[in-house]
Amino acid sequence: MNIIEKNANDAQQALRHLEERLKNALAPLKDIVGTQVEVSEGHCLQHGLFEQRRRTLQVLPHVQQETECPACLRAKIAALAKRIASERQQNQAQF
Numbered sequence: 001m002n003i004i005e006k007n008a009n010d011a012q013q014a015l016r017h018l019e020e021r022l023k024n025a026l027a028p029l030k031d032i033v034g035t036q037v038e039v040s041e042g043h044c045l046q047h048g049l050f051e052q053r054r055r056t057l058q059v060l061p062h063v064q065q066e067t068e069c070p071a072c073l074r075a076k077i078a079a080l081a082k083r084i085a086s087e088r089q090q091n092q093a094q095f
Contacts, residue, residue, distance in 0.1 A: 015084065019077060021068065022070060022077065024067065034057060034059065035055050035057055036058055037055050040052050040054070042069065044069035044072060046071070047071040050071070052066060052067055054067075
């Protein structure tokens with residue numbers, strides 16, 4: 001695998017990760033044994049208020065995971081997808 005293919009794979013993996021985070025942020029809450037979820041109003045400097053979820057491990061209360069602003073995630077996904085498409089076009093033009 002050359003550096004161009006590695007970078008393309010890394011970008012695709014990052015895109016899938018962002019899409020998964022957005023899916024989780026918008027999905028109904030799931031009960032996961034050993035965790036507690038707090039739903040609150042998050043504030044995004046760019047997009048305003050959104051429903052933010054914070055999942056905490058009960059055995060390690062300092063370990064928490066928060067959802068991000070869905071609009072920010074969508075913007076990151078769009079920007080990364082655009083970059084991937086642009087790089088793909090550049091790579092095809094080189095060959």
